[in-house]
Amino acid sequence: MVISFCPCLGEDVQATLPLCLPVTTKDAGKKEVFAFSPADNKKWRHYDWDQVTTIAWKEDKELLCHAHKKGVKIVVHSDFEHFDDICIEGARRKWIMKAYKKIVTNYADGLNFDIEKPSFGKQSHCYALLLQELRAVLQTKEFTKHAQISVDVPWSPHGIDDRYYEWNALADAADFLFVMSYDMRSQIYYQCIAGANSPLALVKKGLEEYLVGYNIAPEKLVLGLPWYAYNYTCQKYSSALDICQLKHIGFVGAPCSDAAGRQVDYGDIKARAAANPALYTSHWDGLSDTPYYTYSALENPDEKGQIWFEDARSLSRKYALVRELGLRGGGMWHADTLAYGKDAESENIWNSFKAMN
DSSP: OOGGGOTTOOSSHHHHGGGGSOOOOOOTTOOEEEEEOOSSSSGGGGSOTTTOOEEESOOOHHHHHHHHHTTOEEEEEEOOSSGGGTTOHHHHHHHHHHHHHHHHHTTOSEEEEOOOOOBOHHHHHHHHHHHHHHHHHHTTSTTTTTOEEEEEEESSTTTGGGBOOOHHHHHHHSSEEEEEOOOTTSSBOSOOBOOOSSOHHHHHHHHHIIIIISOOOGGGEEEEEEOEEEEEEOSEEETTTTEEEOOOOOBTTBSBOGGGEEEEEHHHHHHHHHHOGGGEEEEEETTTTEEEEEEEOSSOTTOEEEEEOOOHHHHHHHHHHHHHHTOSEEEEEOGGGSOSSSOTHHHHHHHGGGGGO
């Protein structure tokens, strides 16, 4: 690693050198706010920099310098591209050195694992072993000895999408698990109808399964919620019950899934509803604590659809679980879905994190 190549260095090298080094300061009383930033744009300039603590995946060097100036960590993205080779020691060793290089060449603070492959048995054991070996190597290097390692995990530890991982071993090797409490309708075994992406009671149930079922410490869990929507076209629609029946698209053994819909940015759906208010009817589903729209297609008013999303109200109720369960913090997929500057709602969405405290 050559510090002289760091893009954050200015004329006053001594003053700007810390921007090229890992963030070490931490407010002991501050909750983790973990923000995914995958979009190729500059929306990060509008993030709530007083709240965010870690930004994942984006390798924008301007962002790096700004984040480090604010005391915010940057972690790079990683998965194990050839997952079938994960039990080959040499393949793991080669991957670890590649991951180390990615961290240091990006002047990053760590790495976020996003492996979502179906797995069980020996392969799952080797995944945990990979994390342990990575941690051991990083601790021998000066730049990465305090690197933050996070692991994205499904909303429940009970075989979601055929992921039977060694949860305790992953939690032990990582700084924390980012619980993806969204896409919770990836496998639907009952009525094939539109519904909430992240229903409150089920979010809590999934977290409790990690905490109680696997005895994972609450400070090892970060609650991730969706800042995006699912737009569903109704195959049949009941106006009396406001029920939207979906096309049967199976996933991992289930006869129905959220693949019947498509993901839409929060900012986009609010803009669509504002542009055509006569076509959109707003609802609140009390069972899941989730808002949704029922709408008529612009080209064909007889064609119905539903958009299920989160807003500041629903997110606040769900982020309050962080305080209730004593979790490390919260986060989202992802921070670039908001309109930023085009409405007041972007600020309100960020303010939903305050429910954690």
